Amino acid sequence: MTRRLDVLVCSGAACVSSHSAAVRDALSREIDENGLSNEIRIVETGCMGPCELGPVMLVYPDGAFYIHVKPEDAAEIVQEHFLKGRPVKRLLWEDPEARRIVEGKKQIPFFAKQVKVVLRNCGRIDPENIEEYIAADGYEALGKALTQMARNEVIQVITDSGLRGRGGAGFPTGKKWQFVASATGETKYVVCNGDEGDPGAFMDRSLLEGDPHTVIEGMTIAAYAVGASRGYIYIRAEYPLAIKRLQIALGQARKMGLLGENILETGFSFDIEVRMGAGAFVCGEETALIASIEGERGIARVRPPYPAVRGLFGMPTLINNVETWGNIRHIVLNGADWFRSIGTERSPGTKVFALSGKVKNTGLVEIPMGMTLRELIFDIGGGIPNGKKFKAVQTGGPSGGCIPEKYLDTPIDYESLKELGAIMGSGGMIVMDEDNCMVNIAKFFLEFTSDESCGQCVPCRTGLPRMLDILKRITSGNGTMDDLDLLQHLGEMIIETSFCGLGKTAPNPVLSTLKYFEDEYREHIEEKKCRAKVCTDLIAYRIDEDACRACGICAVNCPVGAITGELGKPPYIIDEEACIRCGTCLEVCPFGAVHVLSGELCNQDKREGSK
Amino acid sequence: MKLEDLRKIREQAAKELSLRSGKARVKVIVGMGTSGIAAGARDVLAAFVDEISKRDLRDVMVTQTGERGLSSSEPVVEVREADKPVIVYGDMTAEKARRVVTEHIVNGNPVSEYTIEVREG
Numbered sequence: 001m002t003r004r005l006d007v008l009v010c011s012g013a014a015c016v017s018s019h020s021a022a023v024r025d026a027l028s029r030e031i032d033e034n035g036l037s038n039e040i041r042i043v044e045t046g047c048m049g050p051c052e053l054g055p056v057m058l059v060y061p062d063g064a065f066y067i068h069v070k071p072e073d074a075a076e077i078v079q080e081h082f083l084k085g086r087p088v089k090r091l092l093w094e095d096p097e098a099r100r101i102v103e104g105k106k107q108i109p110f111f112a113k114q115v116k117v118v119l120r121n122c123g124r125i126d127p128e129n130i131e132e133y134i135a136a137d138g139y140e141a142l143g144k145a146l147t148q149m150a151r152n153e154v155i156q157v158i159t160d161s162g163l164r165g166r167g168g169a170g171f172p173t174g175k176k177w178q179f180v181a182s183a184t185g186e187t188k189y190v191v192c193n194g195d196e197g198d199p200g201a202f203m204d205r206s207l208l209e210g211d212p213h214t215v216i217e218g219m220t221i222a223a224y225a226v227g228a229s230r231g232y233i234y235i236r237a238e239y240p241l242a243i244k245r246l247q248i249a250l251g252q253a254r255k256m257g258l259l260g261e262n263i264l265e266t267g268f269s270f271d272i273e274v275r276m277g278a279g280a281f282v283c284g285e286e287t288a289l290i291a292s293i294e295g296e297r298g299i300a301r302v303r304p305p306y307p308a309v310r311g312l313f314g315m316p317t318l319i320n321n322v323e324t325w326g327n328i329r330h331i332v333l334n335g336a337d338w339f340r341s342i343g344t345e346r347s348p349g350t351k352v353f354a355l356s357g358k359v360k361n362t363g364l365v366e367i368p369m370g371m372t373l374r375e376l377i378f379d380i381g382g383g384i385p386n387g388k389k390f391k392a393v394q395t396g397g398p399s400g401g402c403i404p405e406k407y408l409d410t411p412i413d414y415e416s417l418k419e420l421g422a423i424m425g426s427g428g429m430i431v432m433d434e435d436n437c438m439v440n441i442a443k444f445f446l447e448f449t450s451d452e453s454c455g456q457c458v459p460c461r462t463g464l465p466r467m468l469d470i471l472k473r474i475t476s477g478n479g480t481m482d483d484l485d486l487l488q489h490l491g492e493m494i495i496e497t498s499f500c501g502l503g504k505t506a507p508n509p510v511l512s513t514l515k516y517f518e519d520e521y522r523e524h525i526e527e528k529k530c531r532a533k534v535c536t537d538l539i540a541y542r543i544d545e546d547a548c549r550a551c552g553i554c555a556v557n558c559p560v561g562a563i564t565g566e567l568g569k570p571p572y573i574i575d576e577e578a579c580i581r582c583g584t585c586l587e588v589c590p591f592g593a594v595h596v597l598s599g600e601l602c603n604q605d606k607r608e609g610s611k
Numbered sequence: 612m613k614l615e616d617l618r619k620i621r622e623q624a625a626k627e628l629s630l631r632s633g634k635a636r637v638k639v640i641v642g643m644g645t646s647g648i649a650a651g652a653r654d655v656l657a658a659f660v661d662e663i664s665k666r667d668l669r670d671v672m673v674t675q676t677g678e679r680g681l682s683s684s685e686p687v688v689e690v691r692e693a694d695k696p697v698i699v700y701g702d703m704t705a706e707k708a709r710r711v712v713t714e715h716i717v718n719g720n721p722v723s724e725y726t727i728e729v730r731e732g
Contacts, residue, residue, distance in 0.1 A: 003627075004656070004660050004673055004674075006631055008631075039657075039660065060631045061631070061635070061672050061674055062674055083643065083648070083675075084643045084644060084645070084648065084675065085641075085642075085643040085644075085674070085675030085676045086644075086676075124631060125628070131620065131623075131624040131627070132624065132627065132628060134617065134620050134621050134624050135621055135624035135625045135627060135628040136628060137621070138621075139617055140617070140618075140621075143614040143617060146614075147614055256612055256617075256620075257612035258612070258617075264612060264613055264614050264617065265612065265613045
């Protein structure tokens with residue numbers, strides 16, 4: 001008997017951590033108990049995208065999309081939906097605007113505006129089953145390249161497609177391949193850069209977890225095109241699920257003769273090894289990554305010579321990012337014109353983003369290049385939660401910049417973002433609302449990069465901590481207006497003189513916030529005010545005399561005993577000196593009597609208090 | 612393994628994935644409400660699935676729906692095809708289901724003796 005239903009349970013890392021495995025087990029038990037195991041199959045897939053709503057699950061053929069599924073829901077879903085055909089409405093995704101229940105996945109705005117090329121199979125196939133990948137045209141592109149195309153034809157189609165490096169820099173991929181193909185060396189290497197280090201970024205992890213064969217196929221095609229015999233996938237050790245699925249995929253591909261000796265009996269041989277990184281941010285820089293694979297300390301090397309000429313073990317090396325590899329098979333199979341039909345003239349194709357921060361639908365999205373930031377954040381992302389106001393969006397992670405509201409209609413492509421002082425980066429997209437302090441955000445990213453500096457060159461090693469010192473000074477209320485010029489000057493100098501990409505981009509978050517949010521810096525310095533009420537040295541907690549009911553809850557919960565008062569006799573009072581500004585009283589007050597002040601008012605109060 | 616072998620594996624494996632394509636020439640919808648199930652809709656559904664798989668009809672999708680109100684005619688089955696009127700069959704059994712597959716779905720002739728409703732799609 002054939003199957004009647006496929007139940008796709010998302011097993012991306014986010015859903016796994018919200019216990020999708022327990023949901024799967026419960027469903028499987030219920031399906032068995034109802035004697036449906038011949039008709040219904042449970043498939044574990046990679047990330048479906050809307051991580052916020054996990055664990056999520058998709059039922060085919062009807063396309064019902066379940067969210068926040070718990071093991072206790074399994075019996076009802078099996079009884080009502082799988083047996084009787086009535087989807088369990090209370091668990092279906094509901095459009096918050098229309099207040100109507102959406103049964104089909106395609107109708108959900110989060111999915112409707114996306115164009116899935118790289119993530120085509122993510123959330124649709126079982127990543128641990130090579131046959132499902134093959135069914136979805138898997139390894140057909142490799143077959144086409146090996147049997148119908150000359151090496152230079154493969155490179156030509158990649159060049160013609162206009163594909164650019166998805167790691168962030170946007171270097172034309174075809175050109176890179178050409179360099180490696182024409183370089184001479186005993187052995188040539190193909191490397192996949194999976195050292196995804198930006199805070200809040202999970203594009204590469206999701207692709208490797210959800211569709212590892214796409215990356216393997218892309219690398220194998222490249223190996224044929226440039227004449228490489230060995231490949232490495234460099235991936236962070238903190239991505240255990242991706243590593244596990246990758247190892248399974250490599251094993252299955254070898255077993256079927258799609259990797260290893262004599263691939264598809266064409267005489268071409270190529271194999272891939274997985275190398276785990278220890279999680280140093282600098283190892284995302286290609287020469288540092290190469291050093292790390294060689295067993296050396298992960299620090300950048302002088303370029304030129306570029307890796308294409310002298311890379312891994314001194315040999316010509318082709319190194320591309322995970323998402324770039326994910327595009328290859330599609331271009332080989334569908335042609336350069338097809339690829340150019342998506343996206344913009346200078347940035348063809350799609351881009352995957354990890355949407356996070358203050359946005360309703362956080363998760364993994366793939367959009368055609370050229371879509372505006374507004375469409376991505378407000379249509380796909382669903383806008384800002386809790387009725388708050390949009391303030392900025394950070395693209396490109398710690399190397400990127402913050403873009404303010406007035407540029408929301410900027411199309412997303414390499415050039416437009418660069419013009420704004422941000423970068424495309426690898427696809428991190430962090431949305432900020434009015435509760436985010438831009439000075440504090442700049443400080444956060446700089447803390448990260450100065451921590452991750454490898455220490456090899458002076459500007460990065462010493463310059464970044466100096467910038468951080470200044471930012472700390474400003475956020476603690478001790479900054480001067482000269483500090484702003486100093487920040488600007490230091491930032492520009494570090495960009496100009498640093499050795500590798502880490503230092504060359506690290507000042508970006510500071511420079512872009514200085515450019516677009518200078519007034520917030522000024523407020524911190526001149527008015528000792530943090531308008532977002534984030535910088536703890538510039539805020540004060542106060543209990544409203546009229547609203548206080550003297551219940552004493554704040555005093556009981558205060559970790560430092562800074563609140564005093566008498567039960568039933570309002571108001572309670574916070575001792576400014578003792579207060580550590582942890583915000584506990586604000587959270588626990590049942591009457592909303594605790595307020596946060598910053599700027600003039602609180603300074604005035606402080607002065608009065610000290611009298 | 613050669614490219615031809617890969618394609619053979621694909622053909623086999625593609626059947627496994629056809630449910631997820633959402634594309635089907637014919638959609639068979641079996642009423643699986645309480646009264647439908649009580650009247651034997653489970654057997655009807657199983658017969659459809661079995662017959663369709665035996666004949667390897669990959670463009671046919673079997674799905675279920677809830678109660679539609681025609682309790683006296685349960686099990687009720689609806690057959691939908693693009694650009695054709697929807698045919699609703701009543702008082703179905705496993706045997707009747709197999710006949711619907713042969714005559715209606717394969718040969719394109721709705722079985723008029725089981726038909727209880729014809730309406731525009």
